Each structure stands twice: as structure tokens, then as C-alpha cells.
Amino acid sequence: MAEAAAKQAKEKAKEEAEANIGREGFWEGDEYVCFGPRGKAMRLPYEMRDACGFRAGEIQDFCWSFRLSDILKEKQISTIDARAALKRLGEEPDDNTWLTTINAVDPYARGVFDFQKFLKLAAHFHTPPMTEDELIDAFKVFDRDKSGSIDAIELRDVLLKLGFQITPLEAYDMLAEADDGDGDVSYGEFVNIIMNKR
Numbered sequence: 001m002a003e004a005a006a007k008q009a010k011e012k013a014k015e016e017a018e019a020n021i022g023r024e025g026f027w028e029g030d031e032y033v034c035f036g037p038r039g040k041a042m043r044l045p046y047e048m049r050d051a052c053g054f055r056a057g058e059i060q061d062f063c064w065s066f067r068l069s070d071i072l073k074e075k076q077i078s079t080i081d082a083r084a085a086l087k088r089l090g091e092e093p094d095d096n097t098w099l100t101t102i103n104a105v106d107p108y109a110r111g112v113f114d115f116q117k118f119l120k121l122a123a124h125f126h127t128p129p130m131t132e133d134e135l136i137d138a139f140k141v142f143d144r145d146k147s148g149s150i151d152a153i154e155l156r157d158v159l160l161k162l163g164f165q166i167t168p169l170e171a172y173d174m175l176a177e178a179d180d181g182d183g184d185v186s187y188g189e190f191v192n193i194i195m196n197k198r
Contacts, residue, residue, distance in 0.1 A: 025049065046075055046115030052123040059119070065089050066118055076112045082121060091125040101125070135191045149186045151175070 025034030031043040036056045042048075044063050051059060065088045069081035077085065079102055086092075093101065101124045103109075105117060113121060138158075143150055150158075156171035175185045178192075 044115070048119065049116055050119070052119045054119065054123070054126070058126075061089060062119060062122055063115070066115055076114045077118070079106070079111050079113070082113050082118055085118065086122060086125060089122075091122070093125055136187050140187070143187075151185075 025032055025048065027033075027047075028043075031045060032047045034042055034044060034048045034051075036042055036051050036059065040056060042056055042059065044059070045067065046063065048059070054062070062085075065085040066077065068088065069077040069085045083098065101121065105121045105124065106113070144154060152168055152171040152175055155175060156166055156168055159166045159171070178185050178189050180189055
């Protein structure tokens with residue numbers, strides 16, 4: 001009975017989300033209620049009309065970084081602050097790329113960005129997340145024994161080569177989280193847990 005109610009609630013939420021796709025947002029108090037690319041409602045302190053292809057989690061990250069730069073709470077930041085906000089999120093374009101992009105996003109050289117314009121700016125530098133197939137291919141490179149599964153040593157080696165400092169115990173804990181109970185973590189199991197955490 002509880003399963004049927006949960007399934008019904010999930011179907012209703014899916015129908016509501018599908019009905020919201022393309023719907024305009026609105027202000028509700030101090031929050032702007034907008035709808036992401038999949039129709040799910042999001043509450044932001046800034047107006048957003050177009051998600052620019054970003055997932056809800058990414059938009060929240062951009063919102064956090066934008067808010068840190070919006071010191072005066074004017075709902076806009078300067079180009080210097082926009083560059084700092086992108087840097088906080090790991091995007092550090094060279095000066096030439098930065099100027100080219102700024103000219104494309106801000107053709108009238110106003111020098112200020114609201115949140116929507118900041119999202120458009122970020123979209124120029126955004127690299128889409130890896131697909132499941134790309135993740136599998138990446139981990140196959142480091143499967144030294146070609147066993148079809150990875151162990152803590154191989155995982156640590158991958159992460160160290162990607163620049164992440166990780167101890168052997170942390171690598172073991174990550175694999176234990178991905179394991180379905182058979183004591184062996186296949187590529188599919190590990191990729192599934194990474195995809196589900198996005």
C-alpha cells in the first residue's frame with residue numbers, strides 16, 4: 001500500500017515537472033521560483049529565465065558563487081567580480097578568451113552582469129559532465145590487470161594522476177560505498193554511484 005502511494009506521488013511529481021517545462025518563473029517574496037531544464041521548480045535569490053543547459057545542482061553552485069561576489073546585494077556584479085566568481089568554480093580562462101567571451105555576452109560593454117547574464121557567461125566556459133561511456137573508458141585505462149573491476153590501489157592511482165590527493169583508506173571507503181555486496185567493484189557499479197551522486 002505504501003509502495004503504491006509512493007509510486008503515485010512520484011508519477012504526480014513527474015507530470016507536474018513536465019507541465020512546468022518552458023514555464024515562466026515568478027517572484028515569491030525574496031525568492032524567484034523558476035523551472036529548470038527538466039521542469040523542476042527551483043528557488044533562487046536571483047531571477048533566472050533560461051537555465052542555459054545547466055543542471056539544478058550546477059545552477060545552485062553558480063548562485064552561491066554569484067552571491068559571494070554580490071557584496072552590495074544589488075543582484076548584479078562587475079566583470080571583474082564575474083571572473084572571480086568563475087574562478088571560484090574552477091574556470092580560469094586566459095585573458096584573450098576572457099575578452100572575446102565578455103564581448104560576446106556583453107556587446108554594449110556595460111560592465112555589469114545580472115544572474116542570467118552570468119549564466120550565459122558561464123555557459124561559454126562550461127565543459128559538459130562526462131557521460132557514462134566516457135567514465136568507463138577512462139577507468140579501463142587504469143585497470144592494470146584487465147580484470148573488468150577496479151580495486152583501491154587502481155582507484156587511488158587514477159585519482160592521484162587526476163590531481164586528487166587521496167589516501168589508500170579513502171580509496172577503499174569509496175569502493176566500499178560502490179560495492180553491491182559481492183566484494184568486487186565492477187566498472188558499472190562504480191560509474192552508477194558516480195552518476196547517481198550528480
